[in-house]
Every structure is written in structure tokens, then in C-alpha cells.
Amino acid sequence: MKYEYNKEPELYTPIMMRVISKRDLTPDVRFFQLVPKEEFKHLDMDYKPGQFMMLSLFGTGEAPFSISSSPTRKGIFEFAIRETGKLTNKIFELKDGDMLGLRGPFGNGFPIERMLGKDIIIVAGGLGAAPLRSLLLYIMDNRELFGRLIYLYGAKNVDDMLYKPDFVEMLDSEQIELFLTVDKGNEGYEDSIEEGKVTHLFKYVNDIDPANTIACVCGPPGMYKFVVTEILKYNLEKDKILLNLERRMKCGCGKCGHCIIDYRYTCIDGPVFTYWDVIHMRELI
Amino acid sequence: MKKRPTIGIYGFTGCAGCQLALLDCEDELLDIFSALDIKVFYEAMSNNDDNALVDIALVEGSINTNKQTQELKEIREKAKVLVAFGSCSNHGCVQAMALGDGEWEQRFKQVYGDMKFTVAIPREAQPIHKFVKVDAYIPGCPPAKPQMLRALTQLMHGNQPTYTNSPVCLECMFRENECLLYNGKLCLGPLTIGGCTAPCPSHNIPCIGCWGIIDEANHISELKLLKEKGFKAEDIIRRFRIFGGSDIVEKIQKLLEVI
Amino acid sequence: MRALKLAKKDEKKLFSVLEKFGEVWSPMPKGKRFSYEKIEDPEDLVLHEECIRTILPVKKFLMPPDFNILSFTPQKFTINNEEIPFKIVVSVPACEIHAVNILTKFYTTDYVDNYYMKRREKLIIIGKSGLPDEHCFCHKTNTSIVEEGYDLFFFDLGDYYLVWVGSEIGDDIVRKGSDIFDENLPKDVSQKFVEFRKQKNKSYKNNPDMEGVTDLMELMYDAEFWDEFGDKCLSCGQCTMACPTCTCFNIIDDLELNKELGHRRRYWDSCQFKDYSLVAGQHNFRGSKAERLKLWYTHKLKAFIGHFGSPSCVGCGRCIITCPVDINVPTVVEKLKS
Numbered sequence: 001m002k003y004e005y006n007k008e009p010e011l012y013t014p015i016m017m018r019v020i021s022k023r024d025l026t027p028d029v030r031f032f033q034l035v036p037k038e039e040f041k042h043l044d045m046d047y048k049p050g051q052f053m054m055l056s057l058f059g060t061g062e063a064p065f066s067i068s069s070s071p072t073r074k075g076i077f078e079f080a081i082r083e084t085g086k087l088t089n090k091i092f093e094l095k096d097g098d099m100l101g102l103r104g105p106f107g108n109g110f111p112i113e114r115m116l117g118k119d120i121i122i123v124a125g126g127l128g129a130a131p132l133r134s135l136l137l138y139i140m141d142n143r144e145l146f147g148r149l150i151y152l153y154g155a156k157n158v159d160d161m162l163y164k165p166d167f168v169e170m171l172d173s174e175q176i177e178l179f180l181t182v183d184k185g186n187e188g189y190e191d192s193i194e195e196g197k198v199t200h201l202f203k204y205v206n207d208i209d210p211a212n213t214i215a216c217v218c219g220p221p222g223m224y225k226f227v228v229t230e231i232l233k234y235n236l237e238k239d240k241i242l243l244n245l246e247r248r249m250k251c252g253c254g255k256c257g258h259c260i261i262d263y264r265y266t267c268i269d270g271p272v273f274t275y276w277d278v279i280h281m282r283e284l285i
Numbered sequence: 286m287k288k289r290p291t292i293g294i295y296g297f298t299g300c301a302g303c304q305l306a307l308l309d310c311e312d313e314l315l316d317i318f319s320a321l322d323i324k325v326f327y328e329a330m331s332n333n334d335d336n337a338l339v340d341i342a343l344v345e346g347s348i349n350t351n352k353q354t355q356e357l358k359e360i361r362e363k364a365k366v367l368v369a370f371g372s373c374s375n376h377g378c379v380q381a382m383a384l385g386d387g388e389w390e391q392r393f394k395q396v397y398g399d400m401k402f403t404v405a406i407p408r409e410a411q412p413i414h415k416f417v418k419v420d421a422y423i424p425g426c427p428p429a430k431p432q433m434l435r436a437l438t439q440l441m442h443g444n445q446p447t448y449t450n451s452p453v454c455l456e457c458m459f460r461e462n463e464c465l466l467y468n469g470k471l472c473l474g475p476l477t478i479g480g481c482t483a484p485c486p487s488h489n490i491p492c493i494g495c496w497g498i499i500d501e502a503n504h505i506s507e508l509k510l511l512k513e514k515g516f517k518a519e520d521i522i523r524r525f526r527i528f529g530g531s532d533i534v535e536k537i538q539k540l541l542e543v544i
Numbered sequence: 545m546r547a548l549k550l551a552k553k554d555e556k557k558l559f560s561v562l563e564k565f566g567e568v569w570s571p572m573p574k575g576k577r578f579s580y581e582k583i584e585d586p587e588d589l590v591l592h593e594e595c596i597r598t599i600l601p602v603k604k605f606l607m608p609p610d611f612n613i614l615s616f617t618p619q620k621f622t623i624n625n626e627e628i629p630f631k632i633v634v635s636v637p638a639c640e641i642h643a644v645n646i647l648t649k650f651y652t653t654d655y656v657d658n659y660y661m662k663r664r665e666k667l668i669i670i671g672k673s674g675l676p677d678e679h680c681f682c683h684k685t686n687t688s689i690v691e692e693g694y695d696l697f698f699f700d701l702g703d704y705y706l707v708w709v710g711s712e713i714g715d716d717i718v719r720k721g722s723d724i725f726d727e728n729l730p731k732d733v734s735q736k737f738v739e740f741r742k743q744k745n746k747s748y749k750n751n752p753d754m755e756g757v758t759d760l761m762e763l764m765y766d767a768e769f770w771d772e773f774g775d776k777c778l779s780c781g782q783c784t785m786a787c788p789t790c791t792c793f794n795i796i797d798d799l800e801l802n803k804e805l806g807h808r809r810r811y812w813d814s815c816q817f818k819d820y821s822l823v824a825g826q827h828n829f830r831g832s833k834a835e836r837l838k839l840w841y842t843h844k845l846k847a848f849i850g851h852f853g854s855p856s857c858v859g860c861g862r863c864i865i866t867c868p869v870d871i872n873v874p875t876v877v878e879k880l881k882s
Contacts, residue, residue, distance in 0.1 A: 011655055011657060012613050013614065013623055058616040059797050062808075086445065221827060247821070247829065248823045250813075251793075254654050255650075255651065255791065256792060256795070256813070257791060258820060258821065260815075260839070263843075263848065263849070264851075313801060316800075435799075437801065438798075442799065451814070454785075455785070455814065458609075458782055458812075461598075461604070462599070463577050464782060464866060468575075474780065475780035503775075506777065506778055509776075
């Protein structure tokens, strides 16, 4: 039997990356900037906001992480990583100049073509701001291609808010209608950050044209239900609500099976699903 | 050269088979000795440094006397990472099969009579976690070579050893064996922690559960099945008792009454 | 398609022909069952008429249970580029060839898995149609006849085999064995073939009613019987290992002592294990056994159609003679229908 297929590159072979800088975003989330070891080769690797890559540390393992950087700023790959397990512990020990492997990009990403010219509502919860940062930067860098940009971000507390200085600075921008909230304790930021759940920020979201708006949501598993209920109040169609979901993955390319939900693979058909997908596929959220 | 991590390998009550299993890794022995700075290993060395502080302490055997308890606590103080090595230190193994049944003293008397003990006062066999904090577990009676070497390597690199969360059946199928349980044998494979590479079922010997019970083990279903296949309650209990200890026996007895 | 004849008295001579093309693997007895083993003796070549269901299906050649995908040192890594020898598997039933076709479709959709494809290209499949035993139900899954995916396919028509040639390599084999393969088919061959098929269709004893199962999977998703199955399931994962179309795997890194050399291992995983859907922060998307069983049966009977156009159960009956607690496709179908 003969099949036509491309023998290079290998699907499971990572590209080596070098850590060029890192900083702490919150007590347990660290921001990494990576560049390809052989820069000339992979510098212009393209990806879409919302896609993820398999990050691997030889000897410890591999796991999927959303890309935080935007394809409009090529060359540097950025990730916001929370320390939760064996692999992330080891990633946190990396110093500038250390190497790690990167595979991908995988997943569908946000459907940018569909979003052009539309008003965009972005709702982020906690670490959900990491993948949505890619989208945010993409829109900011192509601001004229999109309509209104509304961004709601809720975190547990002030310390747990990702990219806080950037966001606080952006509050004055005319490019974006940005609202921030924390569940509890906004000491020191009373002017800029509210107290309460992220759903509570929807009172600032007014004059929405449902035919011309797309909502993008990413956050902890428990958040989606409540946020979607709020968005539906604006009469948005179900396929105009996009959710960025998370699953266990070992391959990232639809082979290992771990991320399967009904007949969809999160790594192929996701991680960005429409709310219509969610209600007609069980177990999604 | 990078500083080698120091290790102490200590044995309490047991058959010392786990330590032998380590020595049995003949092809890798040189690697083990060059990778680790072995301070204590009575089973293999004459030059032991009992007072040495160690990065890793592998503790084999159950605790059967008050003196052992004391020694174990001293090891704990000297070790950065204390690892329960093998079934005896993990959950008591064979010598703890009647743990907590209240008849230990009677049994002891039957064997030793009114003998007076002065150096060490004997007591019922207990796993080591009853006395000290245990950082990692390597199960097995004895541990299997690949799993043991993997765990040692992970400990050397400062990682937790991977905890196997799949039953013996996984590797049993890798070796393409007929299912003994399906064929009506009293096999505990589905309830037992895997990683052993299924040597017993590969030789047509049913699994006796020597690595301990896996998370989510479905005792009720297995017991129902065994009863259907015609096994008597006491046979099932006896099989479970060998490595399960009294806790599991009590549980099984209760389950056998209801199903 | 070419069709030839192989006289039964020449059956054993086939080995010396096949040998020229690579390693010959044939079902060998293992306890009460069979397993594909490498054979050296022409006498071990099996082409009997009875259905032989090996413990592990042909997938063990295409995606080994446990192998290294790459090796690494702190400085660099090397991809596992080991040379795969040509393997000729003899006596593969039609349902299993269907399963291989499903695997190939699966591994070439969206992204191509080279580790699989490398092995698929080196696998020569000699199919064989036998009479069904009491567990076979491939007539209900439309997998009792196969049209592609094999190199040669044998039908037992009494004192000779009718041999279909299904690929270039198959053609090479019959050319190499021109002294035993006969191009002149007997006059009554078509009549005999029809009789054989009729007899085969009459011989099925296992008749699960598979009609509409796909829709019932959806309608009965919240039915109580799933919990009953969940209470019964031992989570041993044997069904997924034995199933010829199960593909899930896990990837982990293993280091070697001292040498700072490591290997990235890929080994079969099972969706019936607790850790299967566990994500960071200990959130488990499928914590209960019933949910995991539902996942498996949804995937086999329904979901695969959505992605690849056909269900992924081929009716080989392995789950029936593997599961110790009698959870298998026919028993699930029976519950779906009740």
C-alpha cells in the first residue's frame, strides 16, 4: 500500500527554543519569552490567536500551553504558565538561556476572518487572560480592522491579576473599553479595579448590536455557564459566542485521544468552540 | 563532576528481597554506584556510615519492635527524602496480614512462650508511614526493575517517582496474555497497582495483589464475579489477606455479606 | 482485480515464497487463544477455515504497545529512526483489515502520524475469510467483506483457495510463487464462491441488532443502565487494548541512570483509567466509571461516524471474550434496545 505523505517534519518532534526573559505575573504565574534556537529557520512561524503549543522539557514531559503572544509580533513566543505540577515546577526552574522544546501550533484558534469588522467582547477569568492576550494584542495591532473592543477581566484578587500594570495603563485608552474586577480586596486599586465577580461587569456593556458582535470567553471551567448567561441577554446568536476550553492532551494533533469530547477533538476542532457546539455536545463545559 | 546525591538503603523486618532486587539489576549496577553516593547499604557493603546525612533514604521492611521505631525516626531526621521501598514498608505486606485483629499477643505467645525481651520489645508489624512522614512510595514485593530504576532516576533528579495508576491488566495485555479472570481463575489483576510488567499472569499464575490496591479498585464487582465463578468466601478472603492486611479483609467480609 | 487459485496441497509451500518478502507472522496457539507470532517453520503457517481471533489484533504491529519515539541528552535529541523490517501477517480476517483501514484513515486525517505510516508501509497483509464462530458479528457491522487494505486475500473453497490480489506487493508475491499460484480458475469457481458466502452468512450465531444504535446512543445517554455498567466495570482497560480500532496512547519521558540520556516513550493508554481526562489542578472531566464507559461506546458506535464517516466497531468479538464482567458491544446494544 502506498500513501503520499510528507516525511518531514516529524509530528512529534519539537523545535528547540531558548528562554530570553521571564518575569512573575502573579505569585504562581510566570511569563516566559522564547526565541527559536535556530532563529533563521522558525522566526516567521505563523499561528493564530487562541492556538496552543506543546511545551516540552526533556526528562520531565510535555503539556499544552496557550500562546500569549500575538502573530502580529513575530519572532518571540510568549507563554504565561501557572505552577501546578511536575512539568510546570521544572519550567519555573528555567533560567535565561535555557532550552525547551516547542511543538505546534495546534488547534483551530479564534476565527479571525469571521471577526473582522465586528464589535468584540472579550471576557477573561483568571489565567484565561493568557490566551486572550494573544487576541487582544492582535486586535490592538490591527485596530482599524475591528469595531468596538470591550474587555472584561475578573481575577480572584489583586495579586492574581495577570498583566495588571498593562491593563491599568490601558484603562485610559480610547481604543478599548476595559473593565477590571477582583472577587475580593481591591486595596490600592480602588479607582481602577472593582470588587465582585466578572459577571458583575456586564452592567457597563451597553448598546450592543447583536448582529455585529462576537464574544470571546476564556476562564476556569466553572465560569463559562455564568458568563454565557449574561452574554445571551444581549441576544447574541449562539455561534457568535466563542469559548476557549481546556483538556488533557498528550499529542496535540488528534492522535492520542485524551481530549476527545463526543466526536470532536479539542486539539483539532478546538480549543475554541462556539456556544452552539457546547450545547449540542455533552461534557464540553 | 556533578556532586552525586547521597543515598542510604535501610532494612527493617522483611525478607530483604527488595534490596536483593536492587542488587539484581546487574547490568545497571555500575551505573547505580556511579550515579549515587551510597552511604548505608548493609545488604551489600561492609563500610557503612550510619551517621551520614543522606539525600535519599530507601527504607525496606515493616516496623516490628520499639527499637526499630526509634531507628526509623533517626533515619527520618537524617534524610531529605524518605522513600518507602517495597510492600513491607508501604503497607506491611505478609507479616501484617492479620494487623489489628486483636489476636497478635496470643499468636506471639504461641510461638515465643513467656520469653522476656530486653533489647527490643516486639510489636505487631506496621508499615512505616504509621511512624514517620513518608515522601514517596515504591510499591512491590519486590519492586520490578524498570519501575525501580525509573523511580531512582526520578528521585536523583529531584522528582517524585511516577505513581502508576493503571492496573496490572495493562501490562498483562501488552504481553498478550489470556485473561485469567475471564478464564475463571482467582486473579486480582484489575484491583492491583501495575508497573510490575505482569510476570505472574504471563506464566499462567493469577495475580495475588502484591503491589497493593489501586485507586478506584472495584471490589464489589470483582467479588460478585468471583462468587459467580464458584469461589468460596474464605478462599477469596485468604487471597486478599496476604497483601491487603486487616483493613481490606474487614471491607471484603462486609461486602461478601451484602452481595 | 486479479483472482488466482492455490491448491490446498501447496499451502505449506507458500511459506518459502512469503519468506522472500520479509518476516512471516502467523496465528499461533496461546492457551485457549491465539497470538500473531513470528514463524520459522512452514508447518506453522495457518490458513485453516475456522475463525481465529488473536488476543491482540494487527494493530500491535502498527502501533506497538510501548516504544520510544525519540531519545535525548541535555544538549540534543534524536528521533527514533529505527529500520522497520517488512512483516507479512497471515490469516488476517476481513474485520481486522477493515480495522486497519480505519486506523489508517484515523492516522492520516488532519495530521499524518509518521510512526504509524512507517509501519503500515512495511506491513503486508494476507487476509483470509473463514466461517464465523459464536462471537463474530461482523455481518451486523458491514465488515464481513473487504475490498481494500490487503495484499492477498484467501477464500477457502474446499480443495483449493481462491486468492484475490489487492496490491502491487500482492502481485509480486503471486509472481514469485508462480509455481503454486494458478491463473486458470476452475469453471465452477463463481458458483462455489456464492455457496461459500451463503454458508458463511448462515453461520452467524451472534446477532446483535445494530440498527439505529447510533441514534440510540444519543437518546439513551442518560439511561440508568450506564450506571449499572459503571458499577460492574473493573476499569482494567482490557477492552481498549484488545479492540482493533482503539488508538489512545500516552507519552512520558524516562531518564536513564547517570548517563543523562533519556527516552520519550509512547505506550497504549486506556480511556477506562481514572487519569485519562485529568487536567492540571486535579480537575477530572470523567471521574466516574460510567462516564468513561459512555465515552468508549459513544466513540465506537456513534462519534467516529461524525469524524471519519463510519462507526469504529468492526464486529470482531474481542470485547466479548476479553471483558471479565460481560460489558461488550452486544450487551450494550441489547441494553440500548431494551
